[in-house]
Amino acid sequence: MDSAQREALAERVLALSNADQTEVTIGTEDADLTRFTHEEIHQNVARSDAGVSVRAILGLRTGTAATNVLDEDSLRATVGRAIAIAQLAPEDPDLAPLPSGGPTVTPKGAYVKATADASPQLRAGMADAIFKVAESHKFWCAGFARTQSAGFTIANSNGARASFDGTDSGINVKMNATDSTGYGQAYSPDATTLDAHKVAGVAASKAKNSAQPQGVEPGEWTVIMEPAAFGEFFAYLGQHFSAQAYDEGSSFLSDGLDKPYFSENVTITDDYSNPLAPSMPFDFEGQPKQPVTLVESGVAKTFVTDSYWAKKLNRENTGHALPAPNAYGPQAIDLIVAPGRKSFDELIAETKRGLLISRFWYIRTVDQKKAIVTGMTRDGTFLIENGKVTGGVRNMRFNQSIIAALGKCEFSNAPQRTGDYWFSLVVPAAKIEGFKFSSGTQF
Amino acid sequence: MSFDDLAARALDTAAKRGAEYADVRFEVVRSERIETRNGVVATLSDATSRGYGMRALVGGAWGFAAASDLTPAGIDRAAARAVEIAKAGATIARHPFGAAPPHAYVDSFATPIVRDPVEVPLGERVALLLDAEKALHVSPKISVGRAWIDLWRTDKTFYSTLGSRIEQSIRQTGSGLEALAVGEGEVQTRTFPGDIGLYKSGGWEIIEEARLLQNAQRIGEEAQSLLTAEQCPSGTRDIILGGSQVSLQIHESCGHPAELDRVMGWEANFSGVSFLEVAQLGKLRYGSDIVSICIDNTLPQGMATVGYDDEGTKSMSSDIIRDGMLVGYEMSNDTARSIGRESNACVRAQSWEFVPMIRMCNLNLLPGDVPFEGLFDGVKDGIYMESNRSWSIDDHRLNFQFGCEIAWEIKNGKRGKLLKNPTYAGMTPQFWNSCDAIADKNSWVAWGTPNCGKGEPMQTGRTAQCAAPARFRNVQVGVGYGG
Numbered sequence: 001m002d003s004a005q006r007e008a009l010a011e012r013v014l015a016l017s018n019a020d021q022t023e024v025t026i027g028t029e030d031a032d033l034t035r036f037t038h039e040e041i042h043q044n045v046a047r048s049d050a051g052v053s054v055r056a057i058l059g060l061r062t063g064t065a066a067t068n069v070l071d072e073d074s075l076r077a078t079v080g081r082a083i084a085i086a087q088l089a090p091e092d093p094d095l096a097p098l099p100s101g102g103p104t105v106t107p108k109g110a111y112v113k114a115t116a117d118a119s120p121q122l123r124a125g126m127a128d129a130i131f132k133v134a135e136s137h138k139f140w141c142a143g144f145a146r147t148q149s150a151g152f153t154i155a156n157s158n159g160a161r162a163s164f165d166g167t168d169s170g171i172n173v174k175m176n177a178t179d180s181t182g183y184g185q186a187y188s189p190d191a192t193t194l195d196a197h198k199v200a201g202v203a204a205s206k207a208k209n210s211a212q213p214q215g216v217e218p219g220e221w222t223v224i225m226e227p228a229a230f231g232e233f234f235a236y237l238g239q240h241f242s243a244q245a246y247d248e249g250s251s252f253l254s255d256g257l258d259k260p261y262f263s264e265n266v267t268i269t270d271d272y273s274n275p276l277a278p279s280m281p282f283d284f285e286g287q288p289k290q291p292v293t294l295v296e297s298g299v300a301k302t303f304v305t306d307s308y309w310a311k312k313l314n315r316e317n318t319g320h321a322l323p324a325p326n327a328y329g330p331q332a333i334d335l336i337v338a339p340g341r342k343s344f345d346e347l348i349a350e351t352k353r354g355l356l357i358s359r360f361w362y363i364r365t366v367d368q369k370k371a372i373v374t375g376m377t378r379d380g381t382f383l384i385e386n387g388k389v390t391g392g393v394r395n396m397r398f399n400q401s402i403i404a405a406l407g408k409c410e411f412s413n414a415p416q417r418t419g420d421y422w423f424s425l426v427v428p429a430a431k432i433e434g435f436k437f438s439s440g441t442q443f
Numbered sequence: 444m445s446f447d448d449l450a451a452r453a454l455d456t457a458a459k460r461g462a463e464y465a466d467v468r469f470e471v472v473r474s475e476r477i478e479t480r481n482g483v484v485a486t487l488s489d490a491t492s493r494g495y496g497m498r499a500l501v502g503g504a505w506g507f508a509a510a511s512d513l514t515p516a517g518i519d520r521a522a523a524r525a526v527e528i529a530k531a532g533a534t535i536a537r538h539p540f541g542a543a544p545p546h547a548y549v550d551s552f553a554t555p556i557v558r559d560p561v562e563v564p565l566g567e568r569v570a571l572l573l574d575a576e577k578a579l580h581v582s583p584k585i586s587v588g589r590a591w592i593d594l595w596r597t598d599k600t601f602y603s604t605l606g607s608r609i610e611q612s613i614r615q616t617g618s619g620l621e622a623l624a625v626g627e628g629e630v631q632t633r634t635f636p637g638d639i640g641l642y643k644s645g646g647w648e649i650i651e652e653a654r655l656l657q658n659a660q661r662i663g664e665e666a667q668s669l670l671t672a673e674q675c676p677s678g679t680r681d682i683i684l685g686g687s688q689v690s691l692q693i694h695e696s697c698g699h700p701a702e703l704d705r706v707m708g709w710e711a712n713f714s715g716v717s718f719l720e721v722a723q724l725g726k727l728r729y730g731s732d733i734v735s736i737c738i739d740n741t742l743p744q745g746m747a748t749v750g751y752d753d754e755g756t757k758s759m760s761s762d763i764i765r766d767g768m769l770v771g772y773e774m775s776n777d778t779a780r781s782i783g784r785e786s787n788a789c790v791r792a793q794s795w796e797f798v799p800m801i802r803m804c805n806l807n808l809l810p811g812d813v814p815f816e817g818l819f820d821g822v823k824d825g826i827y828m829e830s831n832r833s834w835s836i837d838d839h840r841l842n843f844q845f846g847c848e849i850a851w852e853i854k855n856g857k858r859g860k861l862l863k864n865p866t867y868a869g870m871t872p873q874f875w876n877s878c879d880a881i882a883d884k885n886s887w888v889a890w891g892t893p894n895c896g897k898g899e900p901m902q903t904g905r906t907a908q909c910a911a912p913a914r915f916r917n918v919q920v921g922v923g924y925g926g
Contacts, residue, residue, distance in 0.1 A: 031900060032528075033899060033900055034532070035709075035899055037707070037708045037709050037711060037712075038707075038708055039537050040536060040537060040538070040540050041504060041505075041532040041535070041536070041540070042505075042540060042704075042709050042777075043505070043507070043709075043798055043800070043898075043899075044504070044505060044506050044507065044528045044529065044531070044532045045506075045507040045508070045509070045528070045797075045798045045900070046507070046508045046509070046524055046525075046528060047496075047508070047509040047510070047796045047797070047900075048508075048509070048510045048511070048512070048521075049492075049494065049509075049510070049511045049796060050511065051492070051511075053490075062484075062487070063487055063488075064486075064487065064488045064489075065488065065489045065490065066488070066489075066490035066491070067490065067491045067492075068491070068492050068493060068494065068511045069491060069493050069511075074491075078491075081489050085487050085488075085489060085565070088487075088565045088566050088569065089484045089487050089569070090483065090484055090569065090573065092483040092484070093483075094483070119531070120506075120527060120528040120531035120532070121531045121534075123531070124531040124532060124534060124535050125535075127535060128535040131535070131537075140708070142708055142709070142710075142711035142712040143712040144712070144899050146899075146900075172712055172713075172899075173712065174711055174712035176708070176711065183712075248586045248587050248623065248625070249586045249623075249625035249630060250586075250587075250623060250625070250630050254625075255628070325478075325485065325486040325487065325488050326485075326486065327478050327480060327485050327486055327589070361715065361837065361838045362835045362836060362837070362838070363835070364833045364834055364835045365833060366832075366833045366846055366866065366923045366924070367629075367864065367923075367924070368630050368632075369628065369629050369630045370628075370629070372923065372924065374833065374835045374844050374923060375835055376835070376836075376837040376838065376842065378715075378837070378838050395837065395842075397835075397837070397842055397844060397868075399844075399922060399923045399924070420899075438844075438868070438922050438923075439842060439844075439868065439922070440842070441837045441839070441841055441842035441870075442839070442841055442842075442870075443839060
């Protein structure tokens with residue numbers, strides 16, 4: 001279903017509603033993924049779906065209903081269900097009117113036809129290139145190659161109209177040697193730019209260079225996190241920048257804005273138009289997204305809002321609504337950490353003794369307000385001695401406050417899009433002093 | 444066209460295009476969620492999703508295509524796509540990978556329910572949550588109160604070229620409460636029941652069993668009390684874990700590592716591998732003699748209870764850990780064949796859109812013979828912890844660290860003062876070998892987990908871990924607050 005078809009369908013559904021206010025969203029997705037292990041494809045999948053969601057508002061009462069059955073009877077029934085639910089819902093005195101939208105510009109490169117048209121043969125070719133790298137090293141590999149396209153259209157009775165089409169693709173590779181592993185990844189809206197051989201080579205190099213890992217003592221270490229690792233660590237701070245978390249007291253920002261929580265070289269923004277991760281220029285209520293500077297030179301400046309929280313806190317709507325209904329409030333989903341001035345190699349060369357971390361695993365929040373998280377290193381952890389990477393180390397568990405870590409850090413000059421998340425993240429490599437490890441493991 | 448007619452067309456199209464075996468699963472899923480938050484209804488939604496997922500096997504390679512287009516042309520496209528994907532995989536296959544399942548069934552299954560939740564008026568459901576959530580607000584320090592109900596109704600029919608036709612009607616229900624207390628520089632959370640609510644297969648009786656109204660005030664008071672409680676000490680202690688925390692412990696440290704696809708490296712790049720290697724089968728002492736863990740997909744009210752899995756294998760019970768020894772895995776057809784066994788029906792997909800994969804089912808730590816209160820006997824200096832707050836384990840499932848919402852000191856066999864921010868850590872086999880008592884069947888609960896993530900694309904599975912409180916000796920506690 002293209003954008004014109006989605007827009008026509010949205011108008012048709014909107015016309016079925018007699019609620020005071022109505023919002024209709026249409027989402028489509030075609031997602032294909034080839035997953036492999038031990039140089040065999042074990043999962044090779046494609047899915048295609050299109051769905052309609054209706055939010056009906058009667059006075060201060062709201063109901064939502066959704067379906068992917070798109071015949072006339074089902075659409076009519078879905079609108080009817082949303083209205084019936086709204087009639088039974090209690091009033092919410094803080095409910096805001098649906099936004100009236102506004103002009104938006106889709107960032108360049110968000111949609112690439114070659115990705116949308118990608119075949120299973122293209123993904124098999126990527127997998128085969130990765131297999132050959134593994135075979136040449138006598139390693140075994142596991143990972144995936146994926147391509148997907150998605151479309152989203154919103155129309156509401158207050159005049160908001162917006163459509164977006166985007167594509168995405170990715171490669172994720174873990175190389176497995178006798179007693180070591182290595183990781184590589186690449187993501188892009190344009191599948192033709194992904195270099196499977198190169199990504200596999202990075203993963204193989206890490207596996208090779210971390211062979212015969214030695215155990216090191218837990219405690220405080222200087223660490224250099226590659227973008228994949230830093231992104232995974234930093235991502236757990238994202239929810240703190242929500243107006244809901246701020247107001248309810250679970251965010252570190254609840255202690256006050258305009259305070260220097262981090263070191264001066266930390267600047268964090270939310271911007272859908274970053275060329276490394278171009279995304280939808282409006283939110284899931286149809287409100288144009290504003291680029292927002294959340295932290296400037298270490299000082300927390302603001303948080304993001306949607307229509308509900310903008311009204312409740314008497315602030316501007318920054319256009320960060322998630323799909324309705326949700327219990328999470330507005331979220332910053334296009335996060336960017338500003339790069340520093342030094343190259344990655346300079347950060348390594350300036351480190352007398354430290355650890356280089358390729359990737360983390362199973363990070364979870366230990367303390368919400370203090371933003372303490374725990375997790376494990378994986379797939380390429382190295383010792384740095386006198387400015388050089390000297391060998392692999394066994395993996396370790398950390399317990400570390402993200403806020404404290406960003407108080408003693410510096411960044412590389414080369415940001416990357418990282419992670420296979422539902423939100424986008426562009427971050428550089430990070431060097432952090434006094435990073436706290438609490439225990440080790442057996443590999 | 445009926446599902447029977449559409450299935451016949453899909454399987455016929457796949458066979459004509461070269462599939463040696465094919466199956467197709469039609470599903471209609473209805474999901475309803477109500478969530479109240481600070482006196483208002485934050486979520487009141489009702490979603491229907493209908494579609495089908497089709498597997499085709501060509502030259503030992505699998506292809507899977509899922510679509511919501513139920514027109515004959517849509518069926519033809521999806522069948523052709525599944526075969527095309529399988530053929531693309533076969534072109535780079537080093538050796539044949541998959542094979543057709545060994546059995547075919549014509550049968551049906553329906554979740555037994557006492558009262559259909561949809562017969563309970565929506566207004567009554569909303570009122571229950573608003574009343575319970577209101578009772579959480581015992582003081583202004585309760586910044587957020589939440590209460591929720593989830594209802595899932597899945598009707599699905601599985602067909603295969605071997606002649607299977609399996610119709611299933613599955614009903615799953617859950618509800619819970621949460622209070623967030625905010626104090627000077629910290630927040631504390633209490634959740635009930637367990638750490639995520641009470642989720643089981645069944646009807647409105649599952650909501651009634653949760654007793655939200657009867658417990659809401661206590662939960663609010665506990666959240667508030669935690670703000671001024673002492674910090675959990677650091678060191679080595681004997682610990683007693685509440686039943687829902689034992690449930691999470693077996694989920695993370697037995698359920699996931701015993702998935703045979705993970706053991707074989709299928710999840711290596713994402714959720715990891717496993718220390719329960721095939722060479723250890725029958726040889727590894729996983730836990731102490733009193734630790735026996737089995738899967739049972741036939742368990743009444745188990746969140747994962749079904750008649751058949753999504754490869755069309757009939758539900759059964761089988762042992763994973765017997766008297767402390769590793770004796771089995773959670774298996775699919777392909778993985779079981781590779782170790783000379785048959786599937787034990789542990790394959791499920793989140794919904795029609797997703798390929799079936801090995802998922803934890805009802806994973807049961809068999810109860811012991813000690814009353815819950817008896818666990819405290821003989822503990823001179825220990826900690827009793829309840830309700831998970833944080834969970835992390837390495838990608839071999841060895842080094843773990845868990846945090847709970849609430850704890851109490853144990854001195855000379857008696858429960859003492861309240862402790863906040865409790866955490867404990869260890870290595871899986873050492874931890875389970877330190878288990879010296881498990882409470883009896885009177886405190887054994889089928890704790891459902893409605894949100895278990897695994898796979899790429901990520902699938903959310905609904906599992907259960909049936910467990911009673913248990914006691915562990917000499918465990919590291921109080922880690923996690925050094926950062």
